[in-house]
Amino acid sequence: MALRGAPDYEAERAEMVERQLRRRGIQDERVLEAMGRMPRELFVPEAVRRRAYDDSALPIGREQTISQPWVVAAICQALELGGDERMLEIGTGSGYSAAVLSLLAGSVVSVERIPELVAEARLALAEFGAENVELVEGDGTRGHEPSAPYDAIAVHAAGPEAPRSLLDQLADGGRLVMPVATGPAAPQRRRRLPRSVGTDMLTVFHRVGPGEWSQGTIGPCRFVPLIGAEGFEPRNS
Ligand code: SAH
Secondary structure (H helix, E strand, O other): OOOOOOOOHHHHHHHHHHHHHHHHOOOOHHHHHHHHHOOHHHHOOHHHHHHOOOOOOEEEEOOEEEOOHHHHHHHHHHOOOOOOOEEEEEOOOOOHHHHHHHHHOOEEEEEEOOHHHHHHHHHHHHHHOOOOEEEEEOOHHHOOHHHOOEEEEEEOOEEOOOOHHHHHOEEEEEEEEEEEEOOOOHHHHOOOOOOOOOOEEEEEEEEEEOOEEEEEEEEEEOOOEOEOOOOEOOOOO
């Protein structure tokens, strides 16, 4: 039983799965189960831990956020994972989405550009006990060639377009899910870091054959910018 005043994270997690995910269209039972098992409180800083199951993104430092639970679920569902996939993730952040993906795929390589976040995510993933996740520090817009090709790729930051390197590192039949910056401002925003990230379109790219991709949209969302050689340029450069 929870102590008076102490948060009952297990109950909050079960409620999150019902109210934020199932009732809002997440139907993939494996995704619902994985998110029902994953202690999100391990991946958020002490200062916001009590809000771990809020229906929102939360700050994790260095101007970055842990994504809203529904967004993580929507990305996982769109990847249509069966359990054996070799996955690439761009934007480890807190490590939460990597941890969820570790339950849904065979192996996960996750790339993050901010070294401090890599270090913190490594600790949180070890605390949970995820053994099939490899963390890589670097520019994920270039992908991670040593383990390519990947059956599925998830990008957790919004770029001007799908990086060509990522599309190329996708296996035939594979899927890439990524928020693409949209709207009338998109051409001006291209390759320049937007002041505030506006609406992005969560988009799924399906590699149907060599050099051939089909594309569909999942819905509008808001993400932090994807910064790198095949993304936006960093501020002050
Ligand atoms: N999936 C994360 C959400 C992180 S927010 C979670 O569950 O917590 C997006 C992350 O993408 C940020 O940590 C940001 O630093 C990172 N990022 C932005 N551009 C990147 C790039 N080119 N390569 C790797 N990571 C990048």
